[in-house]
Amino acid sequence: MPRIFRPNAYFEEELRLGKLFPRELEARNSVLESSFLVLNSFPDSAKILAHSPPEENWIKYWREKGIQIPKPILLRNLKQSLQKEKEIQLEEWGKISRWNSNTGNLEIDQTLADPAKTYGSKLNQNDWNREHNEDLISYSIRNSEDWETFIKKEKDHFSPDQKFVFKTEFGFAGAQKFRDVSGLKDLAYLFLKVKREPFLIETWADRTKDFSLLFSAKNGEYKIEEGTILLNDHKGKYSGTWMGEFFEIENYLSGMSESFSKISKFHPNYEGYGSVDSFFYRSKGIQILRKISEVNFRWTMGCLLLELRRRFPKEGNDLLLFLPKVQNSDPYSRLKIWEKETGWEILPLSTFFSPYRRPNQKNLIWVRLPAQKNQDPWEEAKIVSESGIRVLGP
Template sequence: MPRIFRPNAYFEEELRLGKLFPRELEARNSVLESSFLVLNSFPDSAKVLAHSPPEENWLKYWKEKGIQIPKPILLRNIKQSLQKEKEIQLEEWGKISRWNSNNNELEIDPTYSDPAKIYGSKLNQNDWNQEHNSDLISYSIRNSEDWEIFLDKEKDRFSPDQKFVFKTEFGFAGAQKFRDVSGLKDLAYLFLKVKREPFLIETWVDRTKDFSLLFSAKNGEYKIEEGTILLNDHKGKYSGTWMGEFSEIENYLSGMSESFSQVSKFHPNYEGYGSIDSFFYRSKGVQVLRKISEVNFRWTMGCLLLELRRRFPKKGNDLLLFLPKVQNSDPYSRLRSWEKETGWEILPLSTFFSPYRRPNQKNLIWVRLPAGKNQDPWEEAKIVSESGIRVLGP
């Protein structure tokens, strides 16, 4: 029985739309497809399902590193590739589908999608989380009545400088919208009356540092795997993940045991990878930890980095970083020069160009850094990012 891995980075969109493979997100998904080709380059690994073949120069770069990237199963060839298979072992970024051998197609499986909608819903998570961690104003808005309740309860606490965050029930990290008090009603009208989409509303806070607790679950047992630093801006827009030796990660994990226990009780039947996203914020001059901002019952970029570290063990620290599209025709030669200049190991997890030689809008770079006792991840990530933009620019 063949093993197939589907890197469906648009998992939340599939839940929201109720259909697989949203075409408008194929290019964005290619980042994960190539990353898992690297991860699954070992014998007996699962075959990766991809929308398009990777770029030849990208394959050549990895071959120089001693890594033979396997060919993916192309989505357009899936029927031909698996037509004789009555059953496959399907693994996914976010588990939602099954293989139908009668018509040789992937289809949504309600036994996976229904629980994913329940426990992956930001609104359901908020209702549960407010019982344990009610540190911020946070309301699940499913209809006009919920909106009126929110206004009635909180209007006396409104101030002209107060901002709020709107998050859709299912959506990508960093896609939230921000409004001050004067703009609340217009945005609520857009969600409730025009889009007819429920949303979460929270008070905006001054975020300072973001962390993530990685976990795995199997047969009812939850296990903490690792802690990471999420590289986000003050609005929560994600740009990368840092993993390695750092005292602040240990301090963060030491304060998360009770919250981790709550998550395992919230979704006791979950199996697979997941993460708890947390952040520190300033409140009246004091740093406060919002222990559970969101729970991801799926793979995350941190889980990807954890598995890369396990497959390619090396002492030091690791950084996944998104960089903007390249502005030159041969970025791979510049990567080689960048390695020589810095002494870092620099590995492109995504291809720089599409099969049609169009530069991709974002590029995922894996940088392996030497360990340093006084190394500050935020400062280090800034240095790497600025260096990468300079190297890959005009």
């Protein structure tokens, strides 16, 4: 029985739309497709399902590193590649589909999609997670009645300089919208009356540091795998993940055991990888930890980095970092110069160009850094990012 891995980074969009393979997100998904080609470059690994083949120069760069990139199964050739298979072992970034041998296609499996929608819903998680800090407002808004309840209960607590965050029930990290008190009504109308989408509304918090707890679950048993630092801006837009030795990660994990134990009761039948997103925020001059901001019942970038570290063990720290599109025609030679200048190991997890030689809008870089005493991950990530932009720029 062949093993196939589908890196569906648009998992939440598939849940929202109720259909597989949203065409407008194919280019964005290519980042994960190439990353999993690297991860699954070992014998007996699952075959990767991809929309298009990776560029040859990217394959060559990895070959020079001693890694043979396997050929993916292209989506357009899926039926032909698996036409004789009655069964396949399908693994996914987010579990939602099944293989139909009668039609030779992947299709939504409601036995997977229904619980994924139930437990992945930001609104349902908000209703379950009553561990909110007292100074944070958080409401699930499914209809006009919920909105009126929110306004009635909270309007006396509004202040002119207060800001709120609107999050769709399913959606990408960093896609939230921000409004002050004067803009709440118009945005609520857009969601409820125009888009007809439920949403979560929360107090905007002055975030200072973001963390993620990685876990695995099997047969009802949940296990903490690792802690990471999420590199987000103050609005929560994701730019990378740090994994390695750092005392603040240990301090974060030590305070999460009680909250983590609740998750297995919330979704006792989940199996696979997942993560808990948390953040520190500043309130009245002190730092407060919001232990459970969101739970991801799927692979995450942190899970990807954890598996990369396991497949390619090396002492030191690891950084996944998104960099903007390149401005020169031969970025791979620039990577070699960058390695020589810094002593870091630089590994492009995504290709710089599409099969049609168009530069990709974002590029995922894996940087392996030596462990250093008194190293600050946030400062180190900033140095790496600025260095990468300079090297890969014009």
